Amino acid sequence: MSERAPYASDPAQSRGRLHAASHSPTRSEFQRDRDRIIHSTAFRRLQYKTQVFLHHEGQHFRTRLTHTLEVSQMARSIARSLRLDEDLAEAVALAHDLGHTPFGHAGERVLNERMAAFGGFDHNMQAIRVVTRLENRYAEHDGLNLSWETLEGILKHNGPLVDRAGRARGRYATEGLPEGLDEIPASADLQPWTHASLEAQAAAIADDIAYDAHDIDDALRAGLLDLPDLVDVPLAGPIVREVLSRWPGLESSRQAHEVQRRLITRGIEDVVATSAAAIAAAAPRSADDVRLAGATLIRFSAPMAEAEQALKRFLFDNVYRSDTVMAPVRDSERMVADLFDHYVAAQDLPGRWGEAARAAASPAARARIVCDFIAGMTDPYASEQHARLFDAARRLG
Incomplete structure (x- = not known):
């Protein structure tokens, strides 16, 4: 790995864990977090939790676990290219879906409705509950006792929850802040008004890239879409036309794979180029400068962001809301x-x-x-x- 950038998170400078832990001679603090997450019960359960298609509908559809592994690989790729800490990016990616319910977003919607009188249900906050309270394997404490930086990434990988005055931001401005935000057991305040580390931002955008490419792949496998259905769809369309033109007689599963891998590659390359320019413009000198930058620095270019949102709308209408x-x-x-x-x-x-x-x-x-x-x-x-x-x-x- 090339030398870590000055604005990357440094495990040697971690803000620590809630409970003191012995020194590891072989692993950094973020590597220990990654390992604790992988060995958790909640992580194993992801194997049998729905991504889009229910687990029993076919052995080749994504589950929460396979999706999580794919996100972690992409997060590491982005982090490596930008000279960030790959292990923190991986740890946040591996933990980002630990709070998801059975049956995907269907279960989440129901629990949010049933819990409306008691603070609602938010899967990011639930992931925090899992790693700080609900995992109960250790002799000396509940939870996984993760580092401050990993907890921050799980909570804020999609951006700040509030502004500096404590007013809710983004979707929380209409939905309300998640229950328990002010009760998170951590070694220091997680500062919900700041942005997360670049490593956590890399995990968040890797999640978007994975959703786009892999939900198309699963929809093709399920017969909900054929490649010609995508030729006029933003982001995917130019790639589909390229693949169909170059390999017109190739079996459909191979054509689909060529489309999927090009979507991933172009997404990551766009993010790396755009983010490198954004970081250079912001000129952060430390990870704390990143938190106070006032904007997400790991991001798509404007044309890619617009096309990506249009692709999501297409998938919502034609896949996620299909009768199947x-x-x-x-x-x-x-x-x-x-x-x-x-x-x-x-x-x-x-x-x-x-x-x-x-x-x-x-x-x-x-x-x-x-x-x-x-x-x-x-x-x-x-x-x-x-x-x-x-x-x-x-x-x-």
């Missing part, structure tokens, strides 16, 4: 709603979850425990619990 996707989504929403309502009313959560719910000081605290329990479920486990609870009830009825 939405029919199981509606079933999934019903299952999550049924499970939430049952556990809140019956108060029969298993094991430590039941103990915590019985000891909860308020209905809001009990509802949050139910929310945590359901959010951590895999798709198969949620389906099994729904069948156990409701199929038996229907039989008895």
